Amino acid sequence: MSPVIDPELIRRYDAPGPRYTSYPTARHFQKGVTEAVFCESVAFSNEDPIPSDLSLYLHLPFCRRPCFYCGCTRIITHHAPRVSSYLDQLHQEIALQGAEISRDRVVRQLHLGGGTPTYLTDTELESLMGAIRKSFTLDEGPDREFGIEVDPRTVDANRLAHFLALGFNRVSFGIQDLDRTVQLAINRVQDPDHTLMLVEQAQAFGFASVNVDLLYGLPGQSLEHFQTTIQSVLKVHPGRIALYGYAHLPEQFSFQRQIPSTALPDAHARIALFLMAFERFTSSGYHPIGMDHFARDGDMLLNAARDGSLQRNFQGYSTHAGLDSVALGLSAISRIGTLYAQNTKDEADYLACLRAGHLPIRMGYRLNADDVIRADVIERIMCHEEVDGDAVEKRHRIRFRDYFASTLGHLKDLEHDGLVELTGNRLILKPTGQILRRIIAARFDAYRPQEDRSGHYSRMI
Ligand code: SF4
Structure with a gap:
């Protein structure tokens, strides 16, 4: 009911x-949290009689074209050498971070986010996973939570099978809206049939968790057509659905200026879109979790919500309690004990810092x-x-x-x-x-x- x-x-x-993915929010981060401060915290946490296991996040910022609603740290490029340079230094960062962290601390969670992680080729992803395994101790058991964000425009069934072979047991598909008018307005046209087929294939392949992201409040979005998107999604039964509200902040995110505010649903219409989606999900066997997720019985996130172990982190919600979080890549934010440490958001700075053999930490916050x-x-x-x-x-x-x-x-x-x-x-x-x-x-x-x-x-x- x-x-x-x-x-x-x-x-x-x-x-x-x-949205409280951290407290205090990242707006309160300050300069002064440096590589030395971070490494000192890691060394201290290594010495704990029972050191926390780890959550590992890698930020892969590349995308081929901009979605106009995007608020992520991302780099729009078709230039392969630029991607290679970044990956070279990401490998370096993996090695540097791995050298700091005691090998008896097991990575229980791994998340590849972006940008578009599936921008990378299968070979690049395989090499990345190889580097991670070389520098960190990964949980290889069924309770691990290793996820990758998937842009359906970059993936087919063969690639899904490859992700599984690399050790990922969780996939998250960016859908947003299947309606063509909305897709054109946000500059993200993707084939609904292909997208929905991938969701079905991922479940058939045996991924432990299959998530889809939907977005309401987009330009040109109508109640009727968004309902059609939701019905289509419900037909393929993803284990989990994330329903986000589009945040129109054109002063902060330049591509959002391509979206005229007159094309957006007004506050009343946004609420109607949200409530319609909420009703459709909850009357179709999905349970609300936190502020924006819905899951069917058996989903790991729902189990965590029920047993009290659900956590909030920079990726949204996660299941394993009490992990230290090590984040790599442009703008990524780690949390070790009471310390937040954020990497530079500047690509040139990121590359130069790692080429010089240093972790590119530029900001952070020590909780009192x-x-x-x-x-x-x-x-x-x-x-x-x-x-x-x-x-x-x-x-x-x-x-x-x-x-x-x-x-x-x-x-x-x-x-x-x-x-x-x-x-x-x-x-x-x-x-x-x-x-x-x-x-x-x-x-x-x-x-x-x-x-x-x-x-x-x-x-x-
Ligand atoms: S929404 Fe995702 S795919 Fe689109 S530009 Fe932003 S990071 Fe890239």
């Missing part, structure tokens, strides 16, 4: 805000004691249906009600509107509150009141 959602409340609370507590609570809000204050007290040796007295006092409007319920030491997110969880999380964000709210963040819906 679909949860009961109040559209009027969604309309009232729909405003820009962080208050950040650690708030990050924990915000992650619970972003991932789960409640925050158990007793558990927070045990983890951080605080009194939940006392520590957050001011914040909890500022939840009265949310309580009054039925978005949350505060019972004893438990903060419960009601069904509409689960959709608006970003605004609940923002109430626990110590930096939020000082933030510039003029156009840096996407709307809640």
